[in-house]
Amino acid sequence: MRLRNVLVALAAATGLAAASLSISLAAVPPPQQGTLTKLNITGTYVSGISSGGYMANQLHVAYSGLFQGAGIFSAGPYDCAQNNVNTALLACMDTFQARKTPAQLEQLTRDRAAAGAVDAPQNLSGDPVWLFHGTADDTVDAAVNNDLATYYRDFGSRVVYNSTTAAGHAWISPIGPNACGSTASPYINKCSADVVGQMLGHLFGSVNAAASTLTGKLVQFDQNTYAPGGSASAITLGREGFAYVPKACETGPCKLVVALHGCQQTYGQIGNALLDKAYLNEYADTNGMVVLYPQATTSSANPRGCWDWWGYQSAQYAQKSGPQMTAVVNMVKALSNGGPAPTTTTTTTTTTTAPPSGCVTASNYAHTVAGRAYANLGQTYALGSNQALGLWNTYTTSTLRQTSTNYWVRC
Structure with missing residues (x-):
């Protein structure tokens, strides 16, 4: 990526992907106001693109006792940025500056585990990890993504790495609105391969064909409930988060996949485009899978709505104590074991409300x-x-x- 593009480097999204098959559109249902309720979750996985890919890796590493695998798209290794935005831009997206080697970051992980700041990295051994980097992606350099593959392999994870698809910096979906090689809003591209199916197949072992009609519900919940201190905005999270719950998962056992958007892909920036076009819900309906879509938001320190992977919100961003990490894990726990209890802090929307008749x-x-x-x-x-x-x-x-x-x- 050229130096003049560095300032747009934090614009997010990257790729899962999709099918050359005949695809029927299955529009996501309108959101229903609700809460995250306890379900019979049998396995928990995390995926993410760009800033969400970095956050997915942070969650997988810090909470390796909770997450059993990861699908990561266009991102680098654990704590590459070292709490420095310049390092994030010039070493962990572009490669103009020197960056920590995978071996150095592996030792950092071991040291933090010894101090109790992250779970034991031995948990990563045997975990399925699916990585993606498009050949037309010049937002995150391929060498940085390669470091992530090395990091995971050195810890014994079962890595599959797709680095041959001619995709830009975008989520790749068979129903994406953009051309495969594009890097433009809403950062959802249509390519020929069903990368979503490939990713889920590696994480789960196998998958059934995606549904052509959705029968589940999209729950819109208040993220304030799960944020430390009861304030989502205080840790640069949006008020609303979403979860797609297939009918079968309301009563039967299901897996849980956390899907983390990239920069410029929040609900506040592109509406439900990612929820509708990511092609995860279609697999959820036929594979017993709940999809959790947490939402970051914009701020003066984070104008593009990225997840915190360089320390804009907290110096502990990559550790278990990181506020955004804690909030996402609280959401996961609410779905899997009924916790945490709702906060006693009551937060209402800042817009004007009215009684039902008004x-x-x-x-x-x-x-x-x-x-x-x-x-x-x-x-x-x-x-x-x-x-x-x-x-x-x-x-x-x-x-x-x-x-x-x-x-x-x-x-």
């Missing part, structure tokens, strides 16, 4: 954040009635009223 006027973005509407491909729709509200942004306003639980109509 009308609420707000921007279409504010309506989606408050759970009165949802976004799909840049357009906004009232929750429940699905009435069209126009462009999804902070400038277009709509007036809605609630007629029943989770059902809003235009006034």
Whole structure:
């Protein structure tokens, strides 16, 4: 990647991928307000792209006793950035600066484990790890992604590494809106290979064909409940998070996959594009798999909505005590064993609310954040009635009223 592109390097997304088969579109259902409730989870895995790929690795390493495998797309090895944004940009995305070698980072991991800051790295031995880097991706240098493969192999993980797909820096999906080699919003590209199926097949051993029609539900939950101190915004997380729950998983055993977006891919930036087009829900319905979609957010220190993999939010970002790490693990525990208990801190939306019989006027973005509407491909729709509200942004306003639980109509 050229030096002039360095400042856009933190723009995120990268690739899982998808099929050359005939694909039927299976639109994600409108979100339903709810909470994360205990399910019969039999195995927990983490995936992520770009900044989400770095965060996925941090979670897998720090909580290797909890996560049983990882699918990581266009990211480097554990704590490559060393709590320094310049190192992140110039050594762990580009390679203009020297970076820690895999062997040095492996020793750092052992030292932190000895101090109790992360789980024992011996847990990584035998874990399935699926890595991806597109040949047209010049946002994260291939050499950095190669270091991640070395890091995992040295700890004995079962690594499969796809580095031959001609993909740009994007999530790769058979229903993606962008061309395979593109690096542009919403960072979801259509390529010829079903990389999502390849990834899940490696993590699980095998997978059934993806569904063409979704039958599960998309739960929109309050991330304040799971953030340390009860404030998601204080640790640069969005108010809303999402979980796709197939019908079979409401009563039967299922696996859990945490899917972490990249920079510029948050719900507040691209709406439900990633939730709808990632091609994870389609596999979830046919493979007994819940998909958890936590959400970071933007801030003055993090204008692109990245996950913290260089220390913008906390110097402990890559350790078990890292606030964002703790929040995601709290979400996982809520799904797998019913914890944690909801925080006693009550946090409400900053937009104006009204009683069910009243009308609420707000921007279409504010309506989606408050759970009165949802976004799909840049357009906004009232929750429940699905009435069209126009462009999804902070400038277009709509007036809605609630007629029943989770059902809003235009006034």
